[in-house]
Amino acid sequence: MHSEIKHVQAQFGREIIHLETGKLAKQADGAVVVQYGGTVVLITVCVSKEPKEGIDFLPLTVEYQEKTYAAGKIPGGFFKREGRPSESEILTSRLIDRPIRPLFPKGFVNEIQIMGLVLSSDGVNDPDILAVIGASSAITLAGIPFTGPIGAVRVGIIEGNFILNPTYEELEKSVLDLVVVGSKTGVIMLEAKAKELAEDKILEAIKFGHRHLQNVIGLQEELRKQCVVTPKEFTYEKIDDELFNKVKELSCEKLVEVCSLSDKEKREEEIDLLWGSLVEQFKAAGSEALPEDIKLALVEAEKEEVRKFVLEKDIRVDGRRYEDLRSISCEIGVLPRTHGSGLFTRGQTQSLAITTLGTRADEQRLDGLEGELSKSFMLHYSFPPFSVGEVKPVRGPGRREIGHGALAEKALKFLMPSKEEFPYTVRVVSEILESNGSSSMATVCASALSLMDAGVPIKDAVAGVALGLIKGDDKYAILTDLNGLEDHFGDMDFKVAGTRAGITAVQLDLKITELPFEILEKAINQAMKARFIILEKMLQAIDKPRANLSEYAPRITVLKISTDKIGELIGPGGKNIKKIIEQTGVTIDIEEDGTVLVGSVDAAASEKAVRIIKGMTEIPEVGKIYTGVVKRIVNFGVFCEILPNKEGLVHVSELASKFVKDPNEIVKMGDEFKVKVIGIDDLGRVNLSKKQAE
Numbered sequence: 001m002h003s004e005i006k007h008v009q010a011q012f013g014r015e016i017i018h019l020e021t022g023k024l025a026k027q028a029d030g031a032v033v034v035q036y037g038g039t040v041v042l043i044t045v046c047v048s049k050e051p052k053e054g055i056d057f058l059p060l061t062v063e064y065q066e067k068t069y070a071a072g073k074i075p076g077g078f079f080k081r082e083g084r085p086s087e088s089e090i091l092t093s094r095l096i097d098r099p100i101r102p103l104f105p106k107g108f109v110n111e112i113q114i115m116g117l118v119l120s121s122d123g124v125n126d127p128d129i130l131a132v133i134g135a136s137s138a139i140t141l142a143g144i145p146f147t148g149p150i151g152a153v154r155v156g157i158i159e160g161n162f163i164l165n166p167t168y169e170e171l172e173k174s175v176l177d178l179v180v181v182g183s184k185t186g187v188i189m190l191e192a193k194a195k196e197l198a199e200d201k202i203l204e205a206i207k208f209g210h211r212h213l214q215n216v217i218g219l220q221e222e223l224r225k226q227c228v229v230t231p232k233e234f235t236y237e238k239i240d241d242e243l244f245n246k247v248k249e250l251s252c253e254k255l256v257e258v259c260s261l262s263d264k265e266k267r268e269e270e271i272d273l274l275w276g277s278l279v280e281q282f283k284a285a286g287s288e289a290l291p292e293d294i295k296l297a298l299v300e301a302e303k304e305e306v307r308k309f310v311l312e313k314d315i316r317v318d319g320r321r322y323e324d325l326r327s328i329s330c331e332i333g334v335l336p337r338t339h340g341s342g343l344f345t346r347g348q349t350q351s352l353a354i355t356t357l358g359t360r361a362d363e364q365r366l367d368g369l370e371g372e373l374s375k376s377f378m379l380h381y382s383f384p385p386f387s388v389g390e391v392k393p394v395r396g397p398g399r400r401e402i403g404h405g406a407l408a409e410k411a412l413k414f415l416m417p418s419k420e421e422f423p424y425t426v427r428v429v430s431e432i433l434e435s436n437g438s439s440s441m442a443t444v445c446a447s448a449l450s451l452m453d454a455g456v457p458i459k460d461a462v463a464g465v466a467l468g469l470i471k472g473d474d475k476y477a478i479l480t481d482l483n484g485l486e487d488h489f490g491d492m493d494f495k496v497a498g499t500r501a502g503i504t505a506v507q508l509d510l511k512i513t514e515l516p517f518e519i520l521e522k523a524i525n526q527a528m529k530a531r532f533i534i535l536e537k538m539l540q541a542i543d544k545p546r547a548n549l550s551e552y553a554p555r556i557t558v559l560k561i562s563t564d565k566i567g568e569l570i571g572p573g574g575k576n577i578k579k580i581i582e583q584t585g586v587t588i589d590i591e592e593d594g595t596v597l598v599g600s601v602d603a604a605a606s607e608k609a610v611r612i613i614k615g616m617t618e619i620p621e622v623g624k625i626y627t628g629v630v631k632r633i634v635n636f637g638v639f640c641e642i643l644p645n646k647e648g649l650v651h652v653s654e655l656a657s658k659f660v661k662d663p664n665e666i667v668k669m670g671d672e673f674k675v676k677v678i679g680i681d682d683l684g685r686v687n688l689s690k691k692q693a694e
Helices: 089-103 127-143 168-173 199-212 214-227 239-257 264-284 291-313 401-413 439-453 484-489 518-541 563-570 572-584 602-616
Strands: 006-012 015-021 030-036 039-049 058-066 112-118 149-160 161-164 176-182 187-195 326-331 340-346 349-358 364-368 371-375 377-382 424-432 463-471 475-482 492-498 502-512 555-560 587-590 597-602 625-634 638-641 646-651 671-678 685-688
Touching: 006 214, 015 127, 015 214, 030 646, 039 127, 039 149, 058 089, 058 127, 089 112, 089 127, 089 187, 089 401, 089 502, 112 127, 127 149, 127 176, 127 214, 149 168, 149 199, 149 214, 161 199, 176 199, 187 199, 187 401, 187 518, 187 602, 199 214, 199 502, 199 518, 239 264, 239 291, 264 291, 264 484, 291 463, 291 475, 291 484, 326 439, 326 518, 340 439, 340 518, 340 625, 349 439, 377 401, 377 439, 401 424, 401 492, 401 502, 424 439, 439 463, 463 484, 463 518, 475 484, 475 518, 492 518, 555 602, 563 572, 563 587, 572 587, 597 602, 625 646, 638 671, 638 685, 646 671
Parallel strands: 058 112, 377 424, 646 685
Antiparallel strands: 006 015, 015 030, 030 039, 039 112, 149 161, 149 176, 176 187, 187 502, 326 340, 340 349, 349 424, 364 371, 463 475, 463 492, 492 502, 555 597, 587 597, 625 638, 625 671, 638 646, 671 685
16 A cells, blocks of 8 residues: 555546545555545455455455444434444445456455445535445555446436436436446446436436546546556466366267256256266266366356357247247235235246335434435345245345345336325335346336235336346347346346336446447347336236225325414323324324324224314314304303314304394203304404304
8 A cells, every 4th residue: 555645636527526545544455535525435445365265256345334423423322333234335335346346357366345434424425426436446556456447427317407426405306316337438337216218318328427437537547657556466266277178078068958948947957967977077087176176167168158059049048039038927916915916927037026005104214424314115125045946044134135125116216106195105025936037127017016006106117127148259149038047147237127108227237347338228228128018018917006005004194284283283292192092093193394194094093083183273264164062151142162172152143043032041051053153353262153054
């Protein structure tokens, strides 16, 4: 690590971005401080000196932390310190990991740890983009073999205009939230949430972002020149050429046969049998090759055969053409007591989505650096081990599950009704029951079916599809609805979700160093064709949200009261509202603007609570007729209670059409009868008439 402080800066949208190294965290192999406005992120990179033995993948871990001091706050709770990573921190860790992982050379198995720490937050600029840029820069300065540097940028659209690095406030108004990570010549990763944007508009936004991230790449190159980085020496794990060639020779014919099997379980079974056979053959020949080394060589031979099969035969290993979808089935209402359910099956991938409706009290409270937020729509993704026929311990949701759930939530977010249209908290859970490629996109489809089955008035059905890529030297194949094998041995996982009107979510991850725009454009248009086919299948199951909610779902009645009546409704220490809840069993949520939400699965209980609340908070209106209860009788008239704790006077002249000398001749204490409000004086005293109400 360099001890001399180096600093570079450049214009990056409306603010200047600063990169600095040599001042903080100098014992790390690479450390860069990135500042944009008042937001500052420290990114460090450390790499182990020796390769990790017995693995065939890059041992990269990314940790990103947002501590509350960055925003001038002290954590809540008993311990007054940060605990496990939040969902937002996990998603940003993934955002850093995904574009960087494919840029390390094959066979590099030294452990790498990237840590991002938000030191300061201005509550305006999101630190996630800065963390990606900092990670690229820190790796570049660490002397680790890396096909970088790379740049990252966020793009929004407000009133038809592209916004570079929109603020939190601008994102609330934007119809697009797009993260573009790229190299000088291509795209490496995409992450987007969109409000039904057309394919060409998404492409235009990607190109806009790619154009503007070039400044950040140039800035990192300038910093690298200032630091005079010396590349470190590393050894690379690779399969012995002689062993690989022998395994390939012995398994070639069988691999061709196995690759043509469309059933995942059968194919895996045949591969295991082939591996066992190879181990026996090598053992019989006196070879000292270890079974695990033979397995690695076989996997590499299978990968080579699958890729060659697809590119040379213009057909996929399961017999489909490049743009073919697997068979699809859609069902709704599959569970008897849930508020809504949808089952989506595509080939050997199956998602069961369940929708639950709740009240405002069920909203998720989030305390991030940008301030306190609440979520009334949540989508959670669950991936049990039986979905891939495995035996594994079941823990809490992992990073992959959180990432897939967040992507599906993005795909549906803009289609959800407003709180005014639908005053419910909505939770959707996707249970993946089978998985062989693109379970996150199956989740999007199943969730849309489930929401419509629950009667949630989403604006349109949403479908998702994943596309893969196999790229040779002079030919490539874009594969619609990729399966697990194509995902494992392919070069791309490109997920696109949307409605009939446009795209609502995009996610692109690569295993190659970049994706040319020519392929990206073709893939987006290929995804649109597939999306329309899936939507047609879904709409055959249910073409619009149900008109009525499930009988088991809560009914929420929305009332509007005067803000000066809120205190009266709540009562001292919550006495009044607690009494209503005890009497009726409903839930009651009161908002600052006087909106009152009464929730209950019992219609009679809800009506009773609404009646009590209206009585307590209603202001008498001139001309309106009420039921009056006689509370006092005086010689000049009768005082009647028309609302809780609100009385009015029926003068003797308004008791009857005839002359009344003594009110006791007409009424007695406790009598109920209709009265009309005929006047309210400046002191708020209410004058009533019995005769005008008859």
